Structure formats: structure tokens, C-alpha cells
Amino acid sequence: MMNKKTRRIIGGVTAVLVTLSMVGAGMIGYFIGDDVPPTPTSASSDYADFYQNQKSQVEYLQQQVAANPDDIELKQNLGKAYFNLALIAMQTVPAEVTEDFNQAIKNYQDVLQTKKDINVLTDLAVAAYYGGQSELAEQTFKEALALQPDFELALIYYGMFLSEVKQDNTGAIGMWQKALDKNPTGPNADFLKQYIAQAESMQNQKTEP
Numbered sequence: 001m002m003n004k005k006t007r008r009i010i011g012g013v014t015a016v017l018v019t020l021s022m023v024g025a026g027m028i029g030y031f032i033g034d035d036v037p038p039t040p041t042s043a044s045s046d047y048a049d050f051y052q053n054q055k056s057q058v059e060y061l062q063q064q065v066a067a068n069p070d071d072i073e074l075k076q077n078l079g080k081a082y083f084n085l086a087l088i089a090m091q092t093v094p095a096e097v098t099e100d101f102n103q104a105i106k107n108y109q110d111v112l113q114t115k116k117d118i119n120v121l122t123d124l125a126v127a128a129y130y131g132g133q134s135e136l137a138e139q140t141f142k143e144a145l146a147l148q149p150d151f152e153l154a155l156i157y158y159g160m161f162l163s164e165v166k167q168d169n170t171g172a173i174g175m176w177q178k179a180l181d182k183n184p185t186g187p188n189a190d191f192l193k194q195y196i197a198q199a200e201s202m203q204n205q206k207t208e209p
Helices: 004-024 044-067 072-092 094-112 118-130 134-147 152-164 169-182 189-207
Strands: none
Touching (some): 072 118, 118 134, 134 152, 169 189
């Protein structure tokens, strides 16, 4: 079980990894153009505007899906948009976070009925993890890693899931070490080393008399 200090540290790292995942796993927000949307600095009003802009994109994509119900790419885009909306809602309207993640999950599941895609599987697993659907999250992480055992983001987030939800630091270290070994100089390397060190420290604390 993580203590409060560890949770604060990992929470900060998670925020960075979420930004990276929006690039790596295709969770790119639909704002102006195709770039990853900038993160508001500190003012709550900035987050509120950010949320409303993303909500408008969700509503637009809902209309597109309604008009083109067989368009898998549109459904995937709507899932991404709901996922990003949920991330922003964490800072603005927490009461809507679970529903936004649920909608992301629903759209990703619709997509997976037609195609098995590692990005969609990982996005779905992370949405379920953040949305509190632990059983679905674990099942989907395993499915993603069965499809592509060395997929970095699935390894990173499954490790986070194992540590936080399952209190399985040994399993988490295994996931993170595999991700680190795959890309030892990549953008996630420093965060992975920090994750591994924290998990090892927690293991040592458990074994101390």
C-alpha cells in the first residue's frame, strides 16, 4: 500500500506520462489542428475553458457518429475525445469523470468488435483503470500485452495498475523494467527508474522488522 508521500510523487509522474500517452497511444485531443493540446497553467478558469472546448469536440463527434454509425475511425476518435475530456474533468468537474471514462470505454469496445488494435486496447485499459473498472482494466492490459508483449505504454500503465490497485509491486517492477529495457534512453526512462526505485523501497519497508 502506498503511503501519502509516495502517492504524491507518483501522481506527479503520472501527469507527465498521461501527456506522453496522448502522443504514443494515439490519445490526441481534438482541438485546433492535430497537435496535443497545451496543458493549462494554474487558473481554474483556464481549465474550465479547456473543458468546454473539449466538450464541444465531443458533441461534434457524437453528431458525426450518429450520422455515420458504421464509421469505426469516427468511433475511435470519439473514444479518444471522451478520454481527454475525462482527464480535463479531473481538474474541473470531478463528478463527470467516471461517466466520461465510461463513454470512452464504450466507444473503444465498439471499435474492438471490428479490429484488434494495440493502441485501442491500451487506451481502453487505461480508461478502465482510471475509471475504476479494475477487472476490465486488468483483462484488457493482458489482452494488449498478449497481442504485443513489448508495447511500452501498456507495460507502463499495467505496472501502475498492479502497484496501485493490486498492491503487487513485484509484478509492477517486472512491467516497468521490461519497458525500460526496451527503451533505456527514451522519454519515459527517468520516470520508469523512479517508479522502480519507489516500488523497491516499498518492498524493503514490508520486509523490515
